[in-house]
Amino acid sequence: MSGKHIVVIGAGYAGLAAATRIGRRDRVTLIAPETRFQHRVRQHEAAAGRPEHRPTIADVLRGRQVTHRQARVTELDLEARKLHLDDGGAPIAYDTLVYALGSRTAGRDVPGAAEHAYSAERAAELRERIAQAPAPGTVAVVGGGATGIELATELAEAHPDWQVRIVSADRVGGWFSPRGRAHVLAVLARLGVRVDEHARVTSVSADGLRTDTGRIPADLVVWAASMEPHPLAAEAGLAVTPDGRARVDGHLRSLSHPEVHVVGDAAAVEVPGVGPLRMGCVTALPMGQYVGRLLSGRTTRPFDFRFLLQCLSLGRGEALVQFVRPDDSMRSAVLTGALGRLTKALIVRAVISGLR
Ligand SMILES: Cc1cc2nc3c(=O)[nH]c(=O)nc-3n(C[C@H](O)[C@H](O)[C@H](O)COP(=O)(O)OP(=O)(O)OC[C@H]3O[C@@H](n4cnc5c(N)ncnc54)[C@H](O)[C@@H]3O)c2cc1C
8 A cells, every 4th residue: 555545526437436546555535425226328218207226336446445435525625625515424535536426417507497497407307297297297308419319319218298398508419420410319209209400598497498489388397508627626726727627737736736636527638649538438538547557557648538339228229329530530330220229238337347
């Protein structure tokens, strides 16, 4: 052991992948409020009432020198190198901090969204509301990005008696190749999902939403417009980009506080020859694995990454695997049908193995 105290905050893809690797040698404390891994890329399945397969954090950490303190960080004191927690215990000191607090659904400052719309983080409440509704109604999913499409298709397939609508300020799945987007639209149509594009939501109320092109009545509204990083990095005074992601060097160290490594959605990472990395499990997991290897002395090289594909589940019966260039720009090749579904399922399963 190095004798240093390494503290990892956040037990998502990035935080857990880092903690398990560092915990082979050093004394590590992991701080996160949950006992079971969140597996956010499956939250749309949970919202639709599908069974959840999520390991406990204790399972993931088995055999590692990692203590899990089940708490939420309320304050990060970068000068004193201390964290204040909400569990009533003493603040915790660190020599090295791995900051992995991830992101959350953004855009809920639209009037009424915070009160009346469900986000992926509230998947369990949404599932209950649909199950307890006296009669089938309309559910409007706001956001034509990956999360919105996955939520809309999953809900439409699981609840064929409900009318599902997807409402988007841009084109739904507009960043995919023409073949990829055509497949998304075909599956949405097959599942009976009504698509409202170029409609920016301006307010949400108990009986639907208002857009800049008119009103859309809905019994339930699901908000999946975009993601924003956890605010603690900016609040604590780490150097951040205008959107609140921590600025890091090639070894994923904070530019302002090199004793802090930032991984996952919380980090603004630019890879030479690739460009800025987008938020995603696809980038969070390798960043966590990398910092784990770096802090346990198994690499000294800068972080490197290349994109290969993007994948999307479209209900249980369909999927889209879109091949991309190393910089995440679209190729024309896609996988759909059984092959696409199988590839997506294998990738999601591999993510859990990658945590360990
Ligand atoms: C429905 C859905 C589908 C998605 N599908 C895909 C996909 O197919 N491919 C893809 O690449 N990405 C996908 N994403 C995005 C992906 O889930 C995120 O990019 C990913 O979770 C980021 O990982 P992370 O480890 O950085 O943070 P997170 O997974 O957000 O984990 C953050 C951790 O920090 C903890 N935390 C938060 N606040 C505190 C605090 N104050 N104190 C202590 N701990 C705290 C949380 O409890 C959690 O443990 C999807 C997201 C959603 C919602």
